[in-house]
Amino acid sequence: MKILLSLLCTSFCLIGNLPSAAAAEGVQCGNLIYGGTQTSRCFSDEFLSAVQRETTIKTDRRFKSVKLASEELFDFPFVVMTGESDFHLTAVERKHLKRYLENGGFLLASAGCSSKKFDKAFRRELRRVFPEMDMVALPKSSPIFRTVYEIDELLLKSPVEEPELQALDLGGKTVVIYSSHGLNNTANAPGCCCCGGNEIKNSLEMNVNILAYALLY
Numbered sequence: 177m178k179i180l181l182s183l184l185c186t187s188f189c190l191i192g193n194l195p196s197a198a199a200a201e202g203v204q205c206g207n208l209i210y211g212g213t214q215t216s217r218c219f220s221d222e223f224l225s226a227v228q229r230e231t232t233i234k235t236d237r238r239f240k241s242v243k244l245a246s247e248e249l250f251d252f253p254f255v256v257m258t259g260e261s262d263f264h265l266t267a268v269e270r271k272h273l274k275r276y277l278e279n280g281g282f283l284l285a286s287a288g289c290s291s292k293k294f295d296k297a298f299r300r301e302l303r304r305v306f307p308e309m310d311m312v313a314l315p316k317s318s319p320i321f322r323t324v325y326e327i328d329e330l331l332l333k334s335p336v337e338e339p340e341l342q343a344l345d346l347g348g349k350t351v352v353i354y355s356s357h358g359l360n361n362t363a364n365a366p367g368c369c370c371c372g373g374n375e376i377k378n379s380l381e382m383n384v385n386i387l388a389y390a391l392l393y
Contacts, residue, residue, distance in 0.1 A: 201234075201236065202228075202234040202235045202236045202237075203233060203234065203235045203236065203253060203254070203387075203391065204235075204236040204240055204251075204252060205221070205224060205235070205236070205239055205240070205252065205253075205254045205255065205256065205387070206239065206240055206241070206242035206249065206252035206254070206255035206256070207219070207239035207240065207241050207242065207255070207256055208242060208243075208244050208255050208256065208257040209241055209242065209243045209244065210243075210244045210257060210263065210265060210269060211263035211264055211265060211266075211269070212266065214259055214261070214263050215241065215259075216239075216256055216257060216258040216259065216288075217288075217368070218258070218288055218360055218362055218365050218367075218368035219239075219256050219258045219286065219288075219359075219360045219361075219365065220360060220361035220362065220363075220364040220365040220368075220380070221237065221238055221239045222361060222364035222365075222380060223361065223379075223380050223383035223384050223387065224236070224237045224238070224239075224387070225237045226380060226381075226384050227324070227384050227387055227388065230324050230325075230384060231324055231388060233387075233388065233391060235387075239256065240252075242255065244265070244269040244272055244273060245266060245268045245269050245272060246272075249272055249276055249281075250275075250276060250279070250281070252281070253280070253281065253282065253390065253391065254281075254282045254284070254387055254390050254391070255276075255281065255282070255283055255284070256283075256284045256285070256286070257283060257284070257285040257286075257298075258285065258286040258287070258288045258294070258358075258360055259287075259288055259291070259294045260287075260288040260289050260291040260293070260294055260371075261291065261293050261294060261297075262293045262294070262296070262297045263294070263297050263301070264297070264301070265301045265304070265305075270301070270304055270305050273305050274305045274306070277305075277344075277346060277351045277352065278346060281351070282351055282352075282386075282390035283351065283352045283353075284352075284353050284354075284359065284383065284386055284387075284390075285298055285352065285353070285354045285355075286354070286355045286358050286359040286360050287355065287356050287357070287358055287373075288358060288360055288371075288373070289358065289370060289371035289372060289373035289375075290356065290357050290358050290370075290372075290373030290374050290375065291373070295356045298354065299311070302344065302352070302354075306344065309344060310344075311342040311343060311344045311352065311354060312342065312343060312344075312345075313340045313341070313342060313343070314340065314341040314342065314343040314350070314353065316328075318343070318350065319389060319393065320341075320350065320353070320385050320386055320389045321385065322385070323384075323385045323388040323389045323392065324381075324384050324385050324388050325381040325382075325384060325385055327378065327381060327382060327385065330376050330378065330382065331376065331377040331378050332357060332374050332375070332376060332377065333370060333373075333374050333375050333376075333377055334374050336374070339355070339357045339374075339376055341353055341354065341355055341382075342354040342355070342356070349393055350389070350393075353386050355376060355379075357373070357374050357375060357376050358370065358373050358374070358375040358376060358379070359375075359376055359379040359382060359383055360375060360379065361375075361379040361380045361383065362375060364380065
């Protein structure tokens with residue numbers, strides 16, 4: 177499904193107060209540095225190229241590292257966050273994440289290698305940012321499953337269960353998508369592997385859809 181250029185220009189130029197110069201060069205996606213020094217090392221950015229191939233969205237095809245505690249965070253309409261260990265956000269990082277998500281930013285988070293330590297930490301820290309809210313299972317009726325690719329089901333590397341994505345909504349829009357299995361698409365991340373985790377196999381297509389949703393809705 178091709179996406180209309182006029183809608184895209186209107187959408188991604190407004191989200192996150194993205195500067196017009198950056199929009200002209202292409203949507204830039206941030207790779208979060210969080211918990212002081214932790215960062216996403218094995219999250220493939222191949223979906224950024226796929227978005228540009230399959231839609232009229234112009235993207236910067238590589239992530240740019242950005243500190244969650246930095247004001248630079250607010251220059252990015254879309255950021256990713258992954259890891260394989262426990263972490264604790266600082267007070268400034270929590271404040272920034274709340275402000276970022278309440279003002280048009282979008283977070284795609286994923287437990288690398290299906291890490292239970294990261295899963296527990298992410299849920300705990302997001303609850304500290306939004307203590308009155310909980311993530312819920314993303315319903316199959318969500319437009320996220322059909323913005324670019326029609327995705328009927330998520331496919332696990334080892335199909336022992338039916339995976340689901342968790343979502344946090346603010347003001348009627350999903351602003352966080354989280355996978356405890358992993359949307360890292362390590363098959364397209366040189367030097368990375370699933371490390372025994374049960375990664376979602378069609379993560380590239382899902383990540384394309386998530387980015388398109390973040391920019392369009």
